[in-house]
Amino acid sequence: MGAYVIRRLLYGVGVVLGVLFLLFILFFAVTKPEDIARRALGEKAPPEVIEQWMVNHGYDRPLWPWQDLDDNLLFDHYRKMLTFEFGLSDADDSPIIDRIAAGIGPSLALTVPLLFLGLLVSIPLSLLVAFFRETYIDRMGVFLCVLAMSVSMLLYIIGAQFLIGKILRWYPISGFDPTLLMMPRFLAMPIIVGLLGGVGGDVRFYRTVFLEESSRDFVRTARAKGASEPQIMTRHILRNALIPILTNVVLAIPFLFTGALLLEAFFGIPGLGSITVDAIAANDFATLRTMVFIGSLLLIVGQIATDLSYGLVDPRVRFE
Amino acid sequence: MSALLEVRNLRTTFPGALRPLPVVDDISFSLARGEVLALVGESGSGKSMTALSILRLVPKPGQVVAGEVMLAGEDLLQLPVTQMRRVRGARIAMIFQEPMTCLNPVVTVGAQVMEAIQLHDSMSKVDARARTRELFAEVGIPDPDARLDAYPHHLSGGLKQRVMIAMALSTRPEILIADEPTTALDVTIQAQILALLRNLQRDRGTAILLITHDLGIVNELADRVAVMYAGRLVEVAERKALLSDPLHPYTQGLLRSIPALSRAGERLPEIPGVVPSPDQWPAGCRFSTRCPLRFEPCAELFPEEIRPAAGRRVWCHEVERSMGGKGAS
Amino acid sequence: MMGFEPYVFSNLVTVAVLIGLGLLVRVVRRQRLWNEAARQLWDRRKLAIVLVGIYLVIGLLDSVAWKGGVPEDVVDVLPNAPLTLIDRVFLGTKEASYSAPLALVEFYGAAPLRRPGTHALGTDILGRDVLYLTLKGARVALLIGGLTSLIAIPLALLFGVGAGYFGGRFDDFVFFLISTLASMPGLLLLIALIMAMGRDTLSVCIALGVTSWVGFCRLSRAETLKLRELDYVSAARALGLSEYRIVVRHILPNLAHLIVITFVLMFSGLVLSEVVLSWLGIGVDGSWGQMIDGARNELSREPIIWWNIAAAGSALFGLILAVNIVGDGIRDVLDPRTQKGPT
Numbered sequence: 001m002g003a004y005v006i007r008r009l010l011y012g013v014g015v016v017l018g019v020l021f022l023l024f025i026l027f028f029a030v031t032k033p034e035d036i037a038r039r040a041l042g043e044k045a046p047p048e049v050i051e052q053w054m055v056n057h058g059y060d061r062p063l064w065p066w067q068d069l070d071d072n073l074l075f076d077h078y079r080k081m082l083t084f085e086f087g088l089s090d091a092d093d094s095p096i097i098d099r100i101a102a103g104i105g106p107s108l109a110l111t112v113p114l115l116f117l118g119l120l121v122s123i124p125l126s127l128l129v130a131f132f133r134e135t136y137i138d139r140m141g142v143f144l145c146v147l148a149m150s151v152s153m154l155l156y157i158i159g160a161q162f163l164i165g166k167i168l169r170w171y172p173i174s175g176f177d178p179t180l181l182m183m184p185r186f187l188a189m190p191i192i193v194g195l196l197g198g199v200g201g202d203v204r205f206y207r208t209v210f211l212e213e214s215s216r217d218f219v220r221t222a223r224a225k226g227a228s229e230p231q232i233m234t235r236h237i238l239r240n241a242l243i244p245i246l247t248n249v250v251l252a253i254p255f256l257f258t259g260a261l262l263l264e265a266f267f268g269i270p271g272l273g274s275i276t277v278d279a280i281a282a283n284d285f286a287t288l289r290t291m292v293f294i295g296s297l298l299l300i301v302g303q304i305a306t307d308l309s310y311g312l313v314d315p316r317v318r319f320e
Numbered sequence: 321m322s323a324l325l326e327v328r329n330l331r332t333t334f335p336g337a338l339r340p341l342p343v344v345d346d347i348s349f350s351l352a353r354g355e356v357l358a359l360v361g362e363s364g365s366g367k368s369m370t371a372l373s374i375l376r377l378v379p380k381p382g383q384v385v386a387g388e389v390m391l392a393g394e395d396l397l398q399l400p401v402t403q404m405r406r407v408r409g410a411r412i413a414m415i416f417q418e419p420m421t422c423l424n425p426v427v428t429v430g431a432q433v434m435e436a437i438q439l440h441d442s443m444s445k446v447d448a449r450a451r452t453r454e455l456f457a458e459v460g461i462p463d464p465d466a467r468l469d470a471y472p473h474h475l476s477g478g479l480k481q482r483v484m485i486a487m488a489l490s491t492r493p494e495i496l497i498a499d500e501p502t503t504a505l506d507v508t509i510q511a512q513i514l515a516l517l518r519n520l521q522r523d524r525g526t527a528i529l530l531i532t533h534d535l536g537i538v539n540e541l542a543d544r545v546a547v548m549y550a551g552r553l554v555e556v557a558e559r560k561a562l563l564s565d566p567l568h569p570y571t572q573g574l575l576r577s578i579p580a581l582s583r584a585g586e587r588l589p590e591i592p593g594v595v596p597s598p599d600q601w602p603a604g605c606r607f608s609t610r611c612p613l614r615f616e617p618c619a620e621l622f623p624e625e626i627r628p629a630a631g632r633r634v635w636c637h638e639v640e641r642s643m644g645g646k647g648a649s
Numbered sequence: 650m651m652g653f654e655p656y657v658f659s660n661l662v663t664v665a666v667l668i669g670l671g672l673l674v675r676v677v678r679r680q681r682l683w684n685e686a687a688r689q690l691w692d693r694r695k696l697a698i699v700l701v702g703i704y705l706v707i708g709l710l711d712s713v714a715w716k717g718g719v720p721e722d723v724v725d726v727l728p729n730a731p732l733t734l735i736d737r738v739f740l741g742t743k744e745a746s747y748s749a750p751l752a753l754v755e756f757y758g759a760a761p762l763r764r765p766g767t768h769a770l771g772t773d774i775l776g777r778d779v780l781y782l783t784l785k786g787a788r789v790a791l792l793i794g795g796l797t798s799l800i801a802i803p804l805a806l807l808f809g810v811g812a813g814y815f816g817g818r819f820d821d822f823v824f825f826l827i828s829t830l831a832s833m834p835g836l837l838l839l840i841a842l843i844m845a846m847g848r849d850t851l852s853v854c855i856a857l858g859v860t861s862w863v864g865f866c867r868l869s870r871a872e873t874l875k876l877r878e879l880d881y882v883s884a885a886r887a888l889g890l891s892e893y894r895i896v897v898r899h900i901l902p903n904l905a906h907l908i909v910i911t912f913v914l915m916f917s918g919l920v921l922s923e924v925v926l927s928w929l930g931i932g933v934d935g936s937w938g939q940m941i942d943g944a945r946n947e948l949s950r951e952p953i954i955w956w957n958i959a960a961a962g963s964a965l966f967g968l969i970l971a972v973n974i975v976g977d978g979i980r981d982v983l984d985p986r987t988q989k990g991p992t
Contacts, residue, residue, distance in 0.1 A: 011828070018829035026845040134380070146977065150917070150970035152924045154941060155962050162948050215379075217421040223377055224416075225436045225487065226409035228402075235435070239426050253834075261836060262925065280840060280929050292841050296833045303832065315426055315471045 004317075005308060012304050017078075019296045024077050027289045033059035036090060039283040057088065057286070081293055091284035099275055099287070100294060107271030110187055111260050114194045115249070122199055123245070126206035131233060133211060142207070148200025157266045160193045190263040202252075209244045213237045242313045250306040253299055323350040323390075324527055325374075325412075325495055330387035332366075332373045334598075341598035343382070344370050345551040351495065354525040358532060358542035358559075360574075364595055366551040367531045371497045374529075375408055391495075410440040413488035417500040419480035423472040429480075430468030433487045440491045455486040460516060478509035482516070489520060496521075499531040514540055535578060539563065544631070547571050550595060550606035552622075556633040567634045569611045605637065613638045656714040656731035663712040666796075686982045690975075693982070697974035704787050704968050711735045711788040735784050742767065744776035750956050771956040773944070783960045786937040790968055792850075793857065793923045793933060794916035801858040802912060805866035806904070812866075813873025814896055823870065830863045836925065843931045850933050853926065857919050865911045869904055876900050906983035913976030917969045924965065937961040 036059070037050045045053075054060045058076070062068045065075060080087065086096035129141035213219070214237055222232050264273035272291060279287040310317045330347045333340035344366045351357050361367045373384045376396065389396040396407060408414075416422045424432060433455065434448040443451065449468065456464035459482040472480060481501060488496055498517065502510040518541055521528055530541055538545055538559065545563075546556040547570065555568040566572045573591040593610035602608055608618035615638070617623075623635045628643060677683040691698060714731035723741045726732065732740070742764055747756035753765035762768075770779035812823035830838065842856035876882060877900070885895050927938030940961035947954035 014825070015828050015832050018825060019832055022829060022833075023841065026841050030845040146973050147970065150966055150973050152921050152938075152941075152962075152965060152969075154924050154928055154938075155966070158941070158945050158948065158958070217416065217418060218424040220377060220379075221416065221422045221484075221487075222424070222435075224375060224408055224414040226405045226407070226439050227435070228405060236424050236427075240424065243426075262928075276837070276840070277929060280844065280931065283844070285844065288841065288844060292833060292837045295837045299834055300832045313426070316473050 004311070008304055008307055012300050015300055016297065019300075020078055020081055020293065023081075023289055023292060024074055027285055028063055028073055028077070031285065036283075036285045039285075057090065081290075086290045087286055089279075089284050090286040091279070091282035096287050096290050100272065100290065103270060103272040103275050105271075106269050107260060107264065107273060110190060110194075110263060110269055110271060111256050113187070114191050114198075114260070115252075115256060117191065118195060118198050118202060118252075119249070121195060122202035122206055125199070126203045126210060127233065127238070129203065130207050130210035130214065131229070133214075138207075142204065145200040145204040145207075148196070149204065151197075153197040153262055156193055156197045157262060160189065160196075161266065164189065186267070186269070190267040190269060194260075194263050198252075202248075205248055206241070206245060209241045209248075210237060212244075213241045216240070243310070246306055246310060246313060250303050253302045253306075324353045324392065325351040325529075326388075326390040327351075327370075327374065328388045328390070330370065330373055330384070330389065332369055332378055332382055332384045334382040336599055338599075340385075342385075343551050343598060344373055344384075347387075347548075347553055349546050349553065349556060351527050351529055353494070354521075354527055355543045356521060356528045356530055356541050358530045358538045358545045359548060360532060360535070360538060360545055361548035362533055362595055364550075364597075365548040367548050368499050370548070371414065371499050371529060371531055374497065375412060375414060376404055377408075377414075406440070409436055409488075409493070410491045411493055412495045412497060413491065413493040414497040414499065415481070415484045415488045415501055418504050419477055419484055420472075420504070422484060423480060425472055428469050428471055429475065429483045430470075433483065433490055436487045437490045451490070452486070455490055456483075459483075459486045459489075459520075460512070461486070476509075477505050478512065481505060481509075481513055485513075485516065485520070489524070489526070492524065493526065495527045495529065497529045497531070500533070501530075502537065503532075503534070510537075517541065535563075535574065547574075550601060551598070552606060552635065553633070554607065554635050558631055561629075561632065567628065567632070567639050568607075568636050569613050569638065570607050573612075605635070611638075615641075654731070660713050660715075662796075663709065667709075686979075689982045690978050694975055694978035697971045697978070700967065700971035701975055704971070705791065707735070707784055708788040708791040711785055735781070739778055739781040742778045742781065744768075744772045744778075746772070746774060746776050747954060748772045748776075750779075756954065770960045773940075773957050779957050779960050782935075782940060782957075783937070783964050785935055786940060786961065786964060787968070789933055789936040790920050790923075790965070793854065793936065794920045794972075797854050797858045797861070797919055798912050798915045800854075801862040801915065802865060802908060804858070805862045805864075806869055806901075806908070809866040809869030810873045810896060810900060810904070813870040814877055814892070814900065820870075823866070827863055827867050827870075830860075831867070835860050836922070839922065839926065840929065840931070843926070848931050853923070853931065853933050857922060860922075861915050861919060865907075865915070868907060868911070872904055872907060873900055876903055909983065910976065910980050913972060913979060917972050917976070920965070920969060937965045941965070 033054055034050065037053045037057075038045065041049060041053055051060070059073070061071050061073055061076070063073045065072050079085075084097060086100070088094065089096055089099075125141075129138050132138050219232060219236055222236050227235070260271065261273035261276060263269065264271045265277045268274075272294065275287065276291045276295075278284070279291065327350070328348045330344055331342050332344035333342045335341075347366075347370055349357070359367045359370065369378065369382070372378050374389050374396065376384065378384060384397060387397065391407065391411065396404065399407070423429065430449065430452050433452045434445070437443060437448045437451055438445075441448075453464050453468060456467055461467050461479060461482050467475070467479075472483075475483065485501075501517070502513050505513060514537060517528070520526065521541075528541070530537070532538060542559045544556070544558050547554050547562075547568065549570050555562065555566070555571050557567075562571065563575065566575055570591070573589075576589045577591065579588055591610055596602070596606065596609060602619050604620045604622050605611070605618045608614050611618065617637045621637070623637045623640065626634050626636070626640050626643070628634060628639065677687050711733045714733045714736070716729055716731050718737070719726060719728050719730075719732070719740070725743045726736075726740070744762055744764070745755060745760070748754070748762055748768060748771055749756055750769060750771040751766055752762070752768070752771065754761055768778050768780070770783065772778055773782065808823050808826075812820040833841075839856050839860050842859060843853055846852040846856060882895060882899055885899055890898075923932050923936055924938035924941065926932040927936055928942045930942075932938050932942070938961075941958055944954070944958040944961070948958065
C-alpha cells in the first residue's frame with residue numbers, strides 16, 4: 001500500500017507540472033503579452049506605456065528556455081506558481097495572493113458542506129428508489145430525476161432568487177458574513193439551490209449503481225442463505241456500491257467548482273468563484289491563470305485523496 | 321424412505337416476444353431423505369431454473385406460475401416470504417456454479433459463513449466464529465484460523481467452493497441443492513470437491529439435488545437420475561438402470577457420445593442438430609426434431625408419462641409403442 | 650476562410666450534415682441489430698423523439714440562407730443580407746422596445762405597436778420578436794451540442810482507441826494528457842481556453858470540444874484495453890489480419906453503443922455549459938443562454954417582464970429533457986443486460 005501511495009503522489013506532482021505547462025501555453029504563447037497589455041490599458045495606449053506595463057508585470061522577457069536559459073518566462077512561470085508567488089492582478093495591480101487567501105475560506109465553506117449534504121440526501125433517496133425497482137415509485141423517481149437534471153443550474157438559481165426575493169420576500173438573497181454565527185444564514189440559500197440542481201443526476205447515477213450491484217451473484221447467494229432484503233441491501237449491496245460511488249464523488253468534484261462559481265456569483269459569496277468571474281469581466285489574465293491553477297490544485301488533491309480512500313473501502317486494492 | 325421433497329407440476333415462465341415461455345414446464349419429481357438425485361441436461365434445459373424455482377429465487381422477469389413444492393407436507397410456493405426465508409439456508413441450502421462471483425468481495429469469508437449461521441441460529445459472535453472454524457476444518461480448508469479473516473480474492477477456486485459448501489452446510493440443512501458445483505473448477509479439484517460432497521452427504525444424511533451436465537459426476541455421486549430436455553423431463557431412473565439401459569433416445573444419445581477408450585479410433589457419435597430455443601419448441605415431443613427414432617405422433621403430440629418398471633419414468637412414444645402400450649393416436 | 654462568405658460556408662456544412670445523417674440512416678436500416686434497436690426506441694420514446702425532431706427541423710430551417718428577396722418597406726435589415734427562412738418569416742416584425750405576449754401596445758408608455766397582437770411571445774428590449782429569437786436559438790443549440798460532439802468524439806476515439814490498442818509511449822502520452830486535462834475543473838479550463846483563443850463562435854466551440862473530449866477518450870481507452878484481450882481479437886491476429894483491420898472491424902463496432910450514448914450525453918452537457926458561458930459573457934451569439942442572461946434582470950422590475958426568459962428557458966428545458974429521455978431510451982435499448990433472458 002505504501003508504494004501505491006507514493007506512486008500516486010508522484011503522478012499527482014507530474015500532473016501539476018503538466019497543468020502548469022498547459023496554462024503557460026494558453027496564457028503566454030496563445031495570448032501574446034502585448035495583447036494582455038492592450039486589453040488592460042486600452043487599444044489606444046501608446047507603445048511606451050505598453051512597454052512599461054509589460055516590464056512592470058514581468059512580461060518583457062523571452063518565452064522559452066532555448067531563447068534564454070537564465071531568464072525566460074517559462075521557468076519563471078513554473079518557479080512563481082509553485083512557490084505561490086502569484087504577483088499582481090492585470091486589472092488593478094492588487095496582489096493576487098491576498099485575494100486568494102481571503103477567498104478560500106468562503107469557497108470551502110460553501111463547497112464542502114454542499115458535497116457532504118449532497119451525499120447525505122442523494123444516497124438514501126437512491127437506495128429507496130432502487131429498493132422499489134420496477135414499481136411506480138421507481139419509475140416516478142427516475143422521471144423526476146431526468147426532469148431535474150434537464151434544468152440548467154442557472155435557471156434554478158434565477159428561479160430560487162425570484163421566488164425567495166420577489167414572491168416570498170424572505171431574508172437577504174445575497175451577501176456573506178464570515179463570522180461563524182452568521183455564515184449559515186447566508187450559505188443556506190446557495191446550498192439548498194446547489195443541492196436541488198445536483199440531486200437529480202446523483203440519484204439517477206447511484207440508483208444505477210445499486211441496481212447493478214443488486215444483480216451480482218453474491219446477492220443471490222445471500223438470498224439463498226435466507227437473508228432479508230433490508231439486510232442484503234445494507235450488508236452486501238451498499239458496501240460494494242461504495243466503490244463506484246466514491247468514483248463518482250471524484251468525478252463530481254470539478255462540477256462542484258462550476259456550481260460553486262455560479263452560486264458564489266449569484267449569492268454574493270466572496271469566494272474563489274467570485275474572483276474568477278470578476279477576472280473574466282476585467283480581462284485579468286494573471287488572476288485567471290492563478291485561479292485555474294488553484295482550482296486544478298484543489299481538484300488534484302481531491303482526486304488523490306479519493307484514490308487513496310479506495311484502499312479503505314475495497315480490500316482488493318489494499319493488498320496490492 | 322418417505323419423500324422429503326416433492327415437486328409437482330412445477331412451471332416457471334419467462335416473458336417471450338409473443339407469449340410467456342415455460343422454461344420449466346410441468347416438472348414433477350421427488351427427493352427422498354438422504355438420497356442424491358442428479359438433474360441432468362444440456363445448457364438451456366431448465367435444470368438450474370428448476371432449482372431456483374424450488375427456493376423461489378427465480379430472477380425477474382421470470383416467475384413460477386404453477387405447481388407445488390412440498391417440503392415435509394408444506395407447499396413452499398405458498399409460504400409467506402418471511403417463512404420462506406427461514407427455509408432458505410436452514411432447511412434447503414444451495415451452492416452455485418461460479419465460486420468466483422458468488423462470494424461478496426469486500427467481506428471476509430469467515431464473516432460470510434458466520435452470517436449464514438447467525439441468520440438461523442441465535443448464537444453469539446464468538447460461538448459462531450468457533451463453529452465456522454470447525455466447519456472450515458470439516459470441509460478441508462487448510463489453516464482454518466488464518467482463513468477466517470481472508471477475503472475471497474485470496475482464495476483459489478477450489479477453496480472458495482469449499483467455503484460455499486461450509487456456508488451451505490453450516491445450518492445442517494435437510495437438502496442441499498448443488499448447481500454444477502464443479503464445472504468452473506480444475507479437473508483435479510473437481511475430484512476433491514466431489515469426494516468432499518460424498519463424504520459429507522454420507523456422514524450427515526443430507527439429501528442432495530445435484531444439477532449437472534456431466535455424466536461422469538452422475539456416475540460418482542447419484543442414487544437416482546432425472547434427465548431434462550428443453551424444459552421437460554424425458555427420463556427418470558435409478559443410476560445403474562439408467563446408465564446400463566437407457567430408454568429415452570436422448571439419454572441413449574448422451575451416453576453414446578461419451579468418449580470411451582474401448583472405442584478408440586472410431587468417430588465420436590453425436591446427437592445431430594441443436595437444442596431448439598423456447599420460441600421454436602414443437603408442439604409435441606421437444607426432442608423430435610433430432611430424434612433418430614421419430615415417427616408420426618412425435619412432432620404433434622407430447623408423450624405422456626409411462627412407468628415401464630418400478631422407479632422408472634419415461635416420456636417417449638417409441639418406448640410406449642415398443643411396450644405394446646396405448647399406441648399412436 | 651477560402652474566400653467564401655460565412656453564410657455560404659454554413660450552407661455547405663448544413664448540406665454535409667444532412668448527407669451524413671442520410672448515410673447514417675442507411676447504415677442503421679441495413680444492420681439488423683441497429684434496426685431492431687431503432688424500432689424499439691421508437692416504440693418506447695415516441696414523444697421525446699418527435700420533440701427532438703421538431704427542434705432539428707427548426708434548426709435546419711434556420712441553417713440555409715440566401716440573399717435577396719427583401720421587400721422594399723423593410724428597414725431593419727440590409728437589402729443584400731443573407732437571410733434564412735425563419736428570418737424571412739419574421740421580416741419586418743421589429744418593434745421599438747418591450748411588449749407583452751399578444752399585446753397591442755408597447756409595455757412602457759403604451760404606444761401602439763407596428764404589428765399589434767402578432768407577437769405570440771412578446772418582444773425584447775430591442776423590440777425583436779421573442780418567438781423569432783427563440784426559434785433562432787434552436788440552430789445555435791444544435792450547433793453547440795451536435796457539431797461540437799461530432800468533432801470531439803472522433804478525436805477522442807482516435808486518441809483513446811489508439812492509446813488503448815497500441816500501448817507503449819503513445820499510451821503513456823495520452824494517459825498523461827487525459828490526466829492533466831481531467832485535473833482542471835471543466836469550467837475553469839473552458840474559461841481559460843476562451844480567454845486565450847478569443848470569444849468568437851468558432852473559438853467557443855473549439856474550447857467546448859477540447860474540454861468534453863477528455864471523458865470519452867478515457868472511456869474508449871479503457872474499453873479498448875478490455876477488448877484487446879478478448880479471445881476473438883487474438884484469433885483475428887493469429888489469422889494475420891492487419892492491425893488496422895482489427896481495430897476497424899472488431900474494436901470499433903463494440904464501441905458503437907458507447908459512442909451513441911456518449912454523443913447524446915455530451916450534447917446536453919455542452920448546451921448547458923454554454924448557458925453558463927453566456928452568463929459569464931463568453932457565450933455564443935444568439936443562444937438561449939444569452940437570452941436568459943440578458944433577461945434575468947428583468948425579473949426584478951415592477952411589473953415583471955417574464956416572457957423572454959420564460960421562452961428561452963422553456964425552449965432550453967424542452968430540448969435538454971427530450972434529448973435526455975431519448976438518451977436514456979438508447980441506453981436501455983442498446984444495453985445487452987436489459988435484454989436478459991432466462992439463461
